[in-house]
Amino acid sequence: MGRANPNILLVAGDDDKRVIPYLMDEYVVWGNRPDERVVEVRAHGGVDDLLDPGNIQVEAMVPGREALGIVVDADDELDSRWQCVRNGCLSLAADFPEELPLEGLIYENDQGLRIGVWIMPDNRSRGMLETFLNQLVAPDDSALWDFVRESCTRSRDHGSPYREPHRDKADIHTFLAWLDPPGRQLHRRFSPGRWTDAFRWASSSRGGSSSSIGSRRGRSRCRESLF
Secondary structure, three states, X not given: OOOOOOEEEEEOOHHHHHHHHHHHOOOOOOOOOHHHOOXXXXXXXXXXXHXXXXXHHHHHOOOXXXXXXXXXXXXXXXXXXXXXXXXXXXXXXXXXXXXXXXXXXXXXXXXXXXXXXXXXXXXXXXXXXXXHHHOOOOHHHHHHHHHHHXXXXXXXXXXXXXXXXXXXXXXXXXXXXXXXXXXXXXXXXXXXXXXXXXXXXXHHHOOOOOOOOOOXXXXXXXXXOOO
């Protein structure tokens, strides 16, 4: 049995587990084999299980652990979600920051463990992973994307039962259903090179600063990249 990866990234579900490595690969060398990967991404059975303080502490106490990252959705309550994250991390650092920086958090506790937090989509807004991905729709897809959104809105008049908090999920999965081939999973939306194109577009549309997971500065004594 090989040595456990010193870095762990905790996510709520399988979509996050599959998509986030593609996002990270724009910023770090991911590796092709499990023993080459910069971090192990572990999906939990939902956000409540992920943020259980006991589960976080168990992950942090693995021998040789160097970094622990947490990525969760804000959904409709960013402030309460951050408080749940913070409460889960207080056992690792009694002085864990009270506020989540807009650029995400990288914090090093007294034992040298680096703790990173990113709340989808951007640490400041309601939403989820799909909200973040929706921002990566490139200009050449904009006409179709606008029609997808209009269609999802109009579908409510025809009995579509999706709930408004899940609107971003409805939009992106409808968009995927209309591509060729239809119905690709989220992490296969972009062929090789398209993630880079999407990030270049997202960066330019935001004035040169695209979001990245695991490469943000928290406390000044922390290095820039979590992993």
